[in-house]
Amino acid sequence: MAPFPKWVPLLGSAVLLAELVIGIPVAVGGGSTEEPRSMPSPSPSVTAVPPSPVPAAPTSTPTPTLATATPSPSGLEVTRIQEGRVVKLRLRPGQGSPVIGRVTDPKTGLSFAELGSPWRPSRPIGDGPIKDGRYNLRQTLLTETYGTDDGREWWADIDSQQLWSDLDAGDSLYDAARAMLDYKQDSAFPSGTTGRDIASQPVRRGWLLARMIQMPPSPDGRKARQELSVAIAVDTGRPRPAVLWITIPDTHRRLWPDVDTLVKSLKVVPRR
Template structure:
């Protein structure tokens, strides 16, 4: 940056001539106009009132500025809090309720209208009060299921049923099973379920997460029907697969999703490995024995 040239003194003009009057004093301000003798004079009260008005205006301006700063701090990361649209609320419905809204024209649309009650059953029973169903109980080698197995992406919580270990292998224990659970399948207090949609979702979750991958599906039964006198979706299928160290290469399975008149649906899952085909009859036997509590 270049430095500015010094200003020439007034008395050192080109040519060196002195001009009187070039440097003068600052002119005096004009005298104030005389106040007319009859002009009204403000009283002390009026002066104080005017001062209060001035102070109030200043305080209001300071307060407004403070509010603006506060709004910028609170909503700065969100942009203009008054100019945008409100964001959509998070969908808190259960996964099955999101995937399968209340039915309108599906085969299971009248799910809450139960058929005639089936005849009473006798003998040993497995009772699942949370799912709202009971079903036939078997003797050895079947044992009581006493764990909570949360399976698949739908996180179905199997708490009740029977099972037995069919083989031990490098991946752990392999089981034959008869397990039941309750899954939220409707919005809030609604009790109308799209059983076909819910059933297909649960069946797909079973195939994708309960068995070795890849596997091939042989469909035996796939329908909306009645189980225990209540509307239900039943899928019966045989899966074929291979896994290192596992003797079983196929399994006969069934998934029943039963409308029990609540926002939760009862799920009954039955699986029989092909190493124990003598128990294949259990699938239809259990389904025929189901009763809603």
């Protein structure tokens, strides 16, 4: 028997080695590879919905304070500017009266312009055409005579005085000016007169209140139907306020600018 060629054993060894290599993967699971894990699906995002805006409750618009007609217990009818509301005095057209000097009233502590013609010189009350112990100084102007034989007179006045203790003047300078105008309307004008406040404003150390006085027709033929009446209450450091009262009828409305002249000139005299 011829001997095996040398390559036969080598071939068998190679075949055996190949079977071993191929058989190992089969024994451990067939050579399959693990599939990658799928990533967990993200949770659906929740979008925050803002709350619906709550409509704001409607705010009420404050009603502006208006001048109101206020009859007093004595029957005085006045359309007032309420205290605290500022209404500036409107400048009146015209040149007005010349200024010839100053009036100084040591009793009240007031000093203000003295007006020239057609005004009469300023005098103590005891020396004037109307004598009233309540006043200290007065400057007057005769505006008309009327009635039978022109026996009646109508005057324009510039008076200085201290506020009288018997007037219901309240606690403020506005109240002091109001009390003076109410007293004048009730006592110095005919029955049926009405008043309408046209200015209410602060001045140096005081308060100004201006009123347009409306008078009924005069059975005696008086021409004046309206009168610009102004009270300025001033704190002079004395126990009671001083008051400057100015009143000029519509027959001499060309002199209404005198009110502005007096207001600008008003000063307080230091106590000695």
